[in-house]
Structures are given as structure tokens and as C-alpha cells.
Amino acid sequence: MLRTLKRNQKQAPTEVSKEPLLKLRDIHKTYIMGDQEVRALDGLDLDVYPGEFVAIMGPSGSGKSTLMHIIGCLDVPTEGSYYLDGVEVAEMDDYELARIRNQKIGFIFQGFNLLARTTALENVELPLLYGKKKDRTDRAIDALERVGLGDRLDHRPNELSGGQQQRVAIARAIASDPALLLADEPTGNLASQQSEEIMQIFQELNDEGRTVVMVTHEPDIGQHCKRIVHIRDGRVVDDEQVQERLIASEVLAQLKAEREQQQASRSPVPVS
Amino acid sequence: MNLLESMRVALRGLASNKMRTALTMLGIIIGVAVVILVVAIGQGAQKNVEDAVNSLGTNMLMIWPERSRVRLTAATHSSTSTNTTSTNSTSSSSAGGGGGGQSDNRLTLDDAKLIAQNFPKSIAAVAPQVRSNVQIRMGANNSTTSVIGATPDYPFVNNASVDRGRFISDYDINGSLKVAVCGTTIADKLTNDPTTDLTGQTISINNQDYTVVGMLAPKGAGAFGQDQDDIIIVPITTAMHRILNTPYISFMSVRCTTQKMMPLAQEEIADFLRARHHLQPPFPDNDDFNIRSQTELMARQESIATTMTSLLSAVAIISLIVGGIGIMNIMLVSVTERTREIGIRKAIGATPRDILLQFLIEASIISILGGIFGILLGIGCSNLMSSIAHWNTIVNPTAVVVALIVSAGVGLFFGIYPANKAAGLHPIDALRYE
Numbered sequence: 001m002l003r004t005l006k007r008n009q010k011q012a013p014t015e016v017s018k019e020p021l022l023k024l025r026d027i028h029k030t031y032i033m034g035d036q037e038v039r040a041l042d043g044l045d046l047d048v049y050p051g052e053f054v055a056i057m058g059p060s061g062s063g064k065s066t067l068m069h070i071i072g073c074l075d076v077p078t079e080g081s082y083y084l085d086g087v088e089v090a091e092m093d094d095y096e097l098a099r100i101r102n103q104k105i106g107f108i109f110q111g112f113n114l115l116a117r118t119t120a121l122e123n124v125e126l127p128l129l130y131g132k133k134k135d136r137t138d139r140a141i142d143a144l145e146r147v148g149l150g151d152r153l154d155h156r157p158n159e160l161s162g163g164q165q166q167r168v169a170i171a172r173a174i175a176s177d178p179a180l181l182l183a184d185e186p187t188g189n190l191a192s193q194q195s196e197e198i199m200q201i202f203q204e205l206n207d208e209g210r211t212v213v214m215v216t217h218e219p220d221i222g223q224h225c226k227r228i229v230h231i232r233d234g235r236v237v238d239d240e241q242v243q244e245r246l247i248a249s250e251v252l253a254q255l256k257a258e259r260e261q262q263q264a265s266r267s268p269v270p271v272s
Numbered sequence: 273m274n275l276l277e278s279m280r281v282a283l284r285g286l287a288s289n290k291m292r293t294a295l296t297m298l299g300i301i302i303g304v305a306v307v308i309l310v311v312a313i314g315q316g317a318q319k320n321v322e323d324a325v326n327s328l329g330t331n332m333l334m335i336w337p338e339r340s341r342v343r344l345t346a347a348t349h350s351s352t353s354t355n356t357t358s359t360n361s362t363s364s365s366s367a368g369g370g371g372g373g374q375s376d377n378r379l380t381l382d383d384a385k386l387i388a389q390n391f392p393k394s395i396a397a398v399a400p401q402v403r404s405n406v407q408i409r410m411g412a413n414n415s416t417t418s419v420i421g422a423t424p425d426y427p428f429v430n431n432a433s434v435d436r437g438r439f440i441s442d443y444d445i446n447g448s449l450k451v452a453v454c455g456t457t458i459a460d461k462l463t464n465d466p467t468t469d470l471t472g473q474t475i476s477i478n479n480q481d482y483t484v485v486g487m488l489a490p491k492g493a494g495a496f497g498q499d500q501d502d503i504i505i506v507p508i509t510t511a512m513h514r515i516l517n518t519p520y521i522s523f524m525s526v527r528c529t530t531q532k533m534m535p536l537a538q539e540e541i542a543d544f545l546r547a548r549h550h551l552q553p554p555f556p557d558n559d560d561f562n563i564r565s566q567t568e569l570m571a572r573q574e575s576i577a578t579t580m581t582s583l584l585s586a587v588a589i590i591s592l593i594v595g596g597i598g599i600m601n602i603m604l605v606s607v608t609e610r611t612r613e614i615g616i617r618k619a620i621g622a623t624p625r626d627i628l629l630q631f632l633i634e635a636s637i638i639s640i641l642g643g644i645f646g647i648l649l650g651i652g653c654s655n656l657m658s659s660i661a662h663w664n665t666i667v668n669p670t671a672v673v674v675a676l677i678v679s680a681g682v683g684l685f686f687g688i689y690p691a692n693k694a695a696g697l698h699p700i701d702a703l704r705y706e
Contacts, residue, residue: 069700074619098621098623099621099623101620103621107620113612113619114616115613117288126617129281130617130620132274
């Protein structure tokens with residue numbers, strides 16, 4: 001209760017009136033491993049409102065992956081209720097979950113998870129295919145142009161760099177225009193320059209009004225988000241708004257300037 | 273996702289591993305091709321038999337000499353002295369004759385003549401024959417063929433006719449003259465042209481010169497695929513005395529007056545021969561001959577053809593099942609190998625049904641495509657068989673349809689288990705799979 005109040009004070013006033021996009025209440029997830037009971041999530045509450053950009057952080061074993069799976073409708077909680085866009089998903093069957101994943105959620109994975117031997121365009125068309133959408137190719141091309149890969153439509157994943165592959169994955173996630181983008185360590189496999197480029201795309205998408213939830217363990221990546229939720233032992237332990245937010249486009253400009261400066265100082269031999 | 277899109281996805285899956293797809297398909301291809309080929313050969317053989325029955329007429333009897341089956345047993349029972357004498361005569365006849373490959377020739381030309389004379393009511397004509405393989409030569413051309421010693425009744429009884437010249441006459445028989453009537457294949461062998469008229473020419477049979485007096489009308493392939501035009505007919509006396517040097521005939525064909533008379537004719541001939549050869553009961557165990565109707569022979573041949581067809585079909589079906597197990601095996605490997613892909617597809621919204629369809633369609637495509645290739649291969653092989661080996665083959669449309677349906681069914685049946693396994697994967701486990 002206190003947290004909610006604190007957040008509401010800091011949040012822009014327009015968002016207070018909205019219904020939360022994600023509403024998790026008292027979520028438990030228990031695994032049986034051998035004869036041991038593992039409580040991955042232990043009474044977790046979380047609200048995410050439309051237009052938010054949330055980083056979920058926590059040490060390994062804290063339950064953040066399990067939380068991602070439940071938010072992403074890849075798994076259902078053992079106990080508790082989860083409303084996604086006003087619909088209870090905790091007790092859905094496989095077919096309903098598949099439909100929700102297809103239409104409400106766009107996934108971005110650490111390992112990109114593109115289909116090998118399949119072009120960028122076909123990869124992006126895939127969710128539209130399962131969603132029985134019309135004009136798939138046009139939508140897919142739009143999505144790829146949106147992430148700056150309009151000239152790489154027929155490239156296969158092995159012909160693209162890691163950053164480009166992740167951008168294809170983002171295009172795939174936004175192709176069916178979902179309510180929520182869900183990213184699991186999206187920069188975990190990327191160099192810092194490429195990470196920054198990916199974060200720039202996420203920030204742009206968020207500026208356009210998309211809700212983004214991201215799991216990360218890198219503090220500087222979390223610093224790009226608007227809100228950071230810390231998890232430990234299957235519970236939310238801290239929930240803060242980001243102060244001194246990093247803006248990716250500025251960071252990139254700074255990196256570029258530094259590089260030019262380095263080159264400039266290196267190439268001409270200073271004469272004293 | 274609709275069926276058409278599922279098919280596109282499945283096709284792409286198959287195309288990404290062409291070699292494996294082709295090898296898996298091979299099992300089905302071979303199975304289907306063998307089914308088609310076997311049925312085609314079997315049906316062709318059956319058709320030949322039917323044609324032969326129709327062309328020969330149904331009122332034919334064949335009489336073969338045969339060693340009685342229980343003669344040795346009877347001798348050990350110390351029954352009669354007749355048995356001993358007949359055994360003696362057997363050994364002497366095979367020593368002196370050796371005609372036609374028969375072990376025991378007890379039929380003579382007189383037997384045939386008397387049968388023809390004694391039963392005019394039931395028997396229209398009798399054609400005694402001797403057969404042997406001989407060497408023929410004309411000029412520089414050398415070849416082998418079978419020679420038939422025949423009587424003037426042969427064309428009537430055996431449905432043969434003379435195209436040019438004349439057939440064997442009674443005069444030729446009485447004088448054991450060295451004259452011959454040739455089939456068209458003989459003309460082909462000796463002059464390399466089947467249309468050549470050899471009438472008036474002299475050919476050498478086993479180094480004796482014969483004058484060709486006529487040419488037979490072509491008959492084509494016989495019931496068992498043999499070339500019925502590859503024969504030379506000479507007077508039966510000439511064949512017995514000048515070529516084979518035997519007092520016995522190889523067999524005789526008997527044409528009955530009507531089909532209804534056949535049982536009577538069979539009985540009359542049997543009684544007559546038993547009396548004439550002084551045979552002792554029990555009959556038919558002690559008979560030294562064997563009477564068969566043409567239709568009986570054909571029916572037996574046909575049932576052999578049918579048995580062979582079903583036997584080979586069973587083998588072919590087993591190979592289809594083995595092919596199906598191959599499909600299942602490959603699909604299982606494919607599911608394991610593509611676990612991650614399945615996880616990705618599920619994460620972005622594929623339902624279990626979508627995944628099931630994808631793998632089921634893949635299995636079906638392998639088997640249906642395999643089926644189609646197999647049918648084409650089977651038809652190709654059938655045509656090859658008939659053009660190279662001159663076997664009559666008939667590709668049965670029913671067999672083609674059944675083969676296609678069975679192969680599709682094999683794919684579906686053996687695809688269900690792997691596809692189900694794929695559809696039932698949990699998305700998280702599938703995504704984590706390395």
C-alpha cells in the first residue's frame with residue numbers, strides 16, 4: 001500500500017486513472033524437485049500500468065525468470081491471480097494461453113530465438129501467421145523498417161550481427177501490435193554499443209506508448225528504464241522510480257564523440 | 273493457421289534437410305514401387321493365362337506319360353511280376369530314348385491312333401507330339417530352337433494355322449520325309465527378318481537337311497511368356513526316328529467334340545490305356561500316364577500366379593511398414609532436434625494443434641511424395657519389364673490408388689506419435705532445450 005502511494009506521487013497524474021495492464025496478486029509458484037519443494041515465487045504482488053517501462057532486477061535464483069514466464073503466459077501460477085489487460089489468465093488452458101501470447105505479448109529473448117534457415121521477413125511474419133492476420137507481409141515489412149532493418153528483409157539469422165538479430169526479434173515482437181513487450185535479458189549477449197542501440201529502440205517504442213517489461217541484471221541497462229522492481233526470494237523487495245535516467249540516444253552520441261576524439265588524438269602526431 | 277500455411281511450413285521444414293528427407297522417402301518409394309510392379313506382373317501373367325485358355329478352347333485334354341507313383345511301394349509288397357517287367361521296360365526305354373526330357377515314355381503313336389479311332393463320339397481329334405531342342409543352321413546363321421514332331425491334325429487341335437505353303441501331310445508321315453514348317457521367329461533367327469518366307473529353302477536341323485514346305489501364322493507370346501513362334505514342326509515319324517531316335521511320343525493333345533464330353537473322354541482314354549498297357553489296380557496310382565484338361569492346367573497356373581502375387585505383395589507391404597517405421601524414427605529425431613524451434617513457435621503463439629499439424633503434415637508429405645515417386649518408379653519398371661524381358665505387365669489403377677492411400681496412411685499413422693510428442697512439449701522446457 002505504501003509502495004503504491006509512493007509511486008502514485010511520483011507517477012505522472014494521467015496514469016493514475018488507468019486500469020493496470022498487469023495485475024499480479026499473491027502469486028505463488030512451487031516446483032517439486034525430487035522430494036523437495038522449491039518456492040520460486042512466494043506471494044508476489046505487482047501492478048504495471050500502460051505506458052510504463054519496468055526493469056525487473058534481482059540475483060539469480062530470486063525468481064525473476066519464473067515471474068517472466070508467468071507474465072509471459074508461458075506458465076501458470078500455482079496460486080494467486082493474474083489479470084492481463086483485464087483478463088484472468090491464471091487458469092487458462094494451453095490453447096487460450098497460446099492465443100494470449102500471440103495477441104497480447106511480444107517476446108524478446110536473450111538468445112534472440114530466431115528460426116534458423118529462415119529469412120528475417122519470414123521470422124517476423126511468424127506470429128502473424130499463427131494469429132491468422134491479414135496482409136502479413138506488409139505488417140512484417142513495417143515492423144522491420146521500424147527497427148531499421150528495411151534493407152535486410154531476405155537475410156537469414158546467420159547473415160546478421162547479434163544486434164541485428166535482436167532487432168529482428170524486436171520486429172517480430174511488435175509485428176502483431178501487442179499490449180505488452182516482454183524482454184528477457186535482451187542485451188545479455190550483446191556488446192555495449194549494440195546494447196545501447198537496442199535500448200534506444202526500446203525507449204523509442206516506449207515513447208510511442210508501448211508498455212515494456214524487461215528482466216536484467218545489469219544496473220546500467222536498468223537505468224534506461226523508468227521504474228525498477230527488485231525481487232528476492234520470490235517477493236518484491238524494492239520498487240523505485242529511476243532517478244537520472246539514461247537516454248540511449250544521448251549515450252550513443254557521447255560514445256561517438258569519444259571515439260572521434262580518440263581517433264583525432266591518435267592520427268595526427270602532435271608536434272611540440 | 274490454416275492447412276495451406278501449415279503445409280508451407282512443413283515443406284520448408286523438409287526442404288531444410290533434403291538428404292534426410294530423400295532417404296526417409298526412399299523406404300516408401302521402394303515399398304510402393306514393388307507393390308505396383310508385383311501387381312502389374314501378376315495381373316499380366318493372369319491375363320496371359322486367360323488369353324491362352326480362350327485361344328486354345330476349353331475342350332482340350334493333355335495326356336502325358338508318367339511313372340506310376342506307387343510302383344516301387346507295390347514292388348516291396350511283392351505284389352505282382354507285372355511291376356517288375358514294367359520297371360525293366362522303363363529303364364530300357366529311358367536308355368534308348370531320352371526324348372523330351374520325360375523320365376518314362378510309355379505312350380506310342382499307335383496309342384494315339386487307336387484313341388482317335390475308337391471314340392468318335394467324344395473325341396474330335398488327337399495330336400500326338402514329340403518335342404526336342406535342336407540346333408538349326410541356314411547359310412552362316414546358327415541357332416537353337418525347339419522342334420515339334422506332329423501329325424496333320426496338329427493345326428486343328430492346337431489352334432495353329434499355316435500362313436504360306438502347306439502343313440505336314442500323311443504322305444510326309446508315312447515316308448518320314450525331311451520336311452519342315454517354320455514359325456516366324458525361326459525366319460528371324462535364320463535371316464534376321466521375321467517376315468521372310470522360307471518356303472522352298474533348305475535348312476539344317478541337327479546337321480540334317482530339311483526342306484521348308486510352309487510357314488506358320490504368328491501366335492505371339494504364350495501363357496507363360498514363351499515365344500510360340502519359336503518352333504519348327506516336322507512329321508512326327510521323322511522326329512521320332514531321325515532326330516530323337518525313340519519309339520515313344522512326348523505327349524498328346526486331344527480335342528473333345530464338346531466341353532460336356534470331356535469327363536467321358538477322360539474316362540474312356542484312361543480305361544483304354546490301362547487295358548492296352550496291362551496295368552494293375554489300384555488306379556490312378558498305377559497309371560503310367562496323366563490326363564489333364566487344358567482348363568485344369570490353366571487354373572493351376574493361374575492360382576500359382578495369384579499365390580505369387582499375394583506373396584510378393586505381402587513382402588511389399590512389409591517393406592512399406594518398415595518404411596513407415598523409418599518415417600517415425602526420423603520424425604522423432606526431428607522433434608528432438610527442433611525442440612527449440614517448437615519452443616519459439618509456442619512462445620509466439622502456436623497452439624498445440626498448430627505444432628501437431630506441422631509434424632503430421634511433414635510425415636504425410638514424405639509418405640505421399642514417396643508414394644507418388646514410388647508409383648512412377650513402379651510403372652517405369654513395369655514398362656521396362658515388358659519391353660526388355662517381354663513380360664506382359666498390366667498396371668492396375670486400383671493398385672495405384674490403393675498404394676497411394678496406404679502410403680499416406682502409413683505417414684499419418686507413424687507420424688502421430690512424434691507429432692503428439694512435439695505438440696505436448698512445454699514451451700519453457702522447449703525453449704531451454706540445448
